[in-house]
Amino acid sequence: MLPAKEAESIILGLVQPFDQQLDAEIVELSAATGRILASPVTSQLDFPHWDNSAMDGYAVRYADVQSCNAEQPVELEIVEEIPAGIEPQSTIQPGQASRIFTGACMPQGADTVVMQERTRREGTRVFILEAPKAQAFVRYRASFYQAGTPLLQAGITLNAAEIAVLAAAGCTNLPVYRRPRIAILSTGNELVTPDQPLQPGQIVDSNQYALAAFVGLSGGVPVPLGIVRDDPEALKDAIAQAISSADIVLSTGGVSVGDYDYVDRILAELGAQIHIRSVAVKPGKPLTVATFPPTSKGSKGGAKRPMLYFGLPGNPVSALVSCWRFVQPALWKLSGLPQDSCKPLFVKALSRNDLRSDGRRETYVWGQLHLDSTGTYEFHLASGSQNSGNLINLAQTTGLAVVPVGQTLISAGEPVQVLQVGSRY
Ligand code: AMP
Ligand code: MG
Numbered sequence: 001m002l003p004a005k006e007a008e009s010i011i012l013g014l015v016q017p018f019d020q021q022l023d024a025e026i027v028e029l030s031a032a033t034g035r036i037l038a039s040p041v042t043s044q045l046d047f048p049h050w051d052n053s054a055m056d057g058y059a060v061r062y063a064d065v066q067s068c069n070a071e072q073p074v075e076l077e078i079v080e081e082i083p084a085g086i087e088p089q090s091t092i093q094p095g096q097a098s099r100i101f102t103g104a105c106m107p108q109g110a111d112t113v114v115m116q117e118r119t120r121r122e123g124t125r126v127f128i129l130e131a132p133k134a135q136a137f138v139r140y141r142a143s144f145y146q147a148g149t150p151l152l153q154a155g156i157t158l159n160a161a162e163i164a165v166l167a168a169a170g171c172t173n174l175p176v177y178r179r180p181r182i183a184i185l186s187t188g189n190e191l192v193t194p195d196q197p198l199q200p201g202q203i204v205d206s207n208q209y210a211l212a213a214f215v216g217l218s219g220g221v222p223v224p225l226g227i228v229r230d231d232p233e234a235l236k237d238a239i240a241q242a243i244s245s246a247d248i249v250l251s252t253g254g255v256s257v258g259d260y261d262y263v264d265r266i267l268a269e270l271g272a273q274i275h276i277r278s279v280a281v282k283p284g285k286p287l288t289v290a291t292f293p294p295t296s297k298g299s300k301g302g303a304k305r306p307m308l309y310f311g312l313p314g315n316p317v318s319a320l321v322s323c324w325r326f327v328q329p330a331l332w333k334l335s336g337l338p339q340d341s342c343k344p345l346f347v348k349a350l351s352r353n354d355l356r357s358d359g360r361r362e363t364y365v366w367g368q369l370h371l372d373s374t375g376t377y378e379f380h381l382a383s384g385s386q387n388s389g390n391l392i393n394l395a396q397t398t399g400l401a402v403v404p405v406g407q408t409l410i411s412a413g414e415p416v417q418v419l420q421v422g423s424r425y
Contacts, residue, residue: 001280003405004325004362007287010275011308011326012342014291015333018177019303020154023336026173029166032158034219035176036336040150043169046142051106052084055137058097058119058126059110062134073120073127082107097126106138113137145169155338177336178302182215183246184208185225185238187253187263188314193227206391207252207312207319214323215250217422218331230260239266243292243307247334250327253314255286263311264288272309279326280405282361283318283388287311287326308334317388321364321400324421345420349377349399355410356386357403369399369418379418398422 002010018024024038053059060076068074076097080090084103092098092109100106100113112132120127145151151169156162158176166174184207191205192198205227212222223246228238235254242249254263267274267290276289288311294304310327312319325344333342349369357363367381379401384393399418403410410416 001278001285001361002276004279004281007276007279007289007326008329008344011289011330012333014275014289014306014308015330016303016305017333018180018336020336023178023302024175025178027176029163029172029174032166032174032176033160033163035158035174035179036219037152037154037156037158037175038177038336039154039175041152041166041169041171041174042148043145043151043171044147045170046147047145047169048139048141048143051141052139053100053102053104053106053113053137054139055113055115056101057113057115057137058128059092059100059107060097060112060114060128060132061092061094061110062112062132064094065112065114065128066131066134068128068131070129073129076126076128078124078126080107097128099126111135111138155336155341157337180220180247180331180334181223181245182211182220182331183223183225183242183249184211184215185242185249185251186227186314187230187235187251188227189230189260191227191253206316207314210316210320211250211252211312211323214320214327215331218328219335220248220331230254230262232262232266235262236266236270239263239309240270243270243309244295247302247305247307248327248331249307249309250312250323251310252312252319255288255311255313257286267309267311280361281321281325282357282363283315284313284322284325284364285318285361286313287322289326315388316391317366317394320394321366324400324419325364328421346402346417347377347399347420348415349379349401349418351379351381351401351410351412351414351416353379353381353412355379355381355401355403355416357408359406359408362405363403364400364419365403366394366397366400368396369420377418379416 020038065074079096081099082088082104088107098107114132118130186205186208192202194204215222254261272290272292274290279287290309291306312322329342365386370378382393402417
């Protein structure tokens with residue numbers, strides 16, 4: 001049994017990230033939210049596009065107003081009114097000003113804006129009551145971004161702020177990595193879909209839905225392949241289909257040591273190399289990680305890369321914990337996120353409850369991470385049984401607290417490492 005950290009680094013080592021060219025596609029800005037840039041983006045527009053005013057006020061020549069004050073105001077002639085969106089017509093001469101509004105273009109000749117609160121208007125004349133700083137309240141063209149220089153780097157996830165930047169810079173078609181396709185299959189004779197009436201002994205295949213949700217929230221495209229019976233032939237066909245239709249395959253169940261646990265054997269028969277068979281964690285000990293060599297076609301249209309297979313435990317709690325702990329970093333790395341963003345997100349928190357373990361394996365207990373009023377993370381253990389069969393109290397989980405090997409108790413009030421789980425976007 002491998003320690004969790006070792007399993008994590010083996011898994012990350014097996015992932016060959018998307019290729020900047022072969023695994024990229026162009027999407028429109030309106031469809032780009034949550035996607036990851038595959039190449040740097042450059043704009044042909046300066047930002048700001050024009051010298052413009054940051055205030056409602058008067059565009060002036062600094063030289064005219066540099067030494068005025070309330071006792072000795074400077075009087076200027078107003079030659080034009082410039083609302084936002086209009087090209088100024090006049091050039092400001094000594095002794096002149098233009099009325100200007102926030103965002104409006106600066107007129108030729110002016111270099112400074114005096115905010116209207118520091119002025120007194122009398123008809124077509126304005127009195128400047130306080131000397132501004134030179135170039136005050138002017139947002140100069142290209143002062144924030146120069147056309148032709150890199151605007152956003154490859155590997156950046158496009159959230160609201162990046163979308164705003166791209167829109168402002170007129171970038172409407174974006175090179176992003178394709179979304180990884182993740183095949184999901186559930187193994188087990190006892191499984192039925194949620195819409196079916198249950199016969200005695202049957203259970204609902206919740207893993208199919210849980211994993212599809214996990215994949216979608218992680219930026220992947222779930223490819224649900226349904227339920228496969230614990231029958232070696234059926235399983236072989238299903239796994240063969242899965243590996244030809246996705247970048248990563250997730251199967252649940254059948255990786256334990258039971259009489260019906262065939263997954264490892266079939267993977268070997270299909271030519272997979274098995275890298276991990278179990279990990280010293282609880283829940284989630286049975287975890288098979290295997291790779292298939294790249295297919296001759298270069299599957300899925302992208303670059304040729306080994307296909308990664310995760311045989312996850314069937315138990316729904318174990319399956320999700322394994323996804324959060326081991327699949328998530330692999331999926332992020334494949335997707336094109338920078339290396340340091342792929343690591344699982346552990347934070348230090350103070351536990352609000354006693355956390356227990358048998359001390360034999362690294363133990364993950366589920367609950368919620370909260371920030372207290374001083375900005376310290378607190379971990380609240382989910383109420384009810386911390387039993388890997390108890391899927392119900394997994395709802396609302398935002399953190400998995402870690403009780404290290406050899407430790408049987410982390411007392412309330414003590415610090416604990418907590419894996420942040422849930423959506424990244
Ligand atoms: P297994 O790993 O196949 O031995 O399954 C372990 C436990 O998880 C058993 O109680 C199964 O009934 C349950 N289980 C397996 N697959 C699923 C699934 N897809 N959805 C919900 N429970 C499952
Ligand atoms: Mg089973």
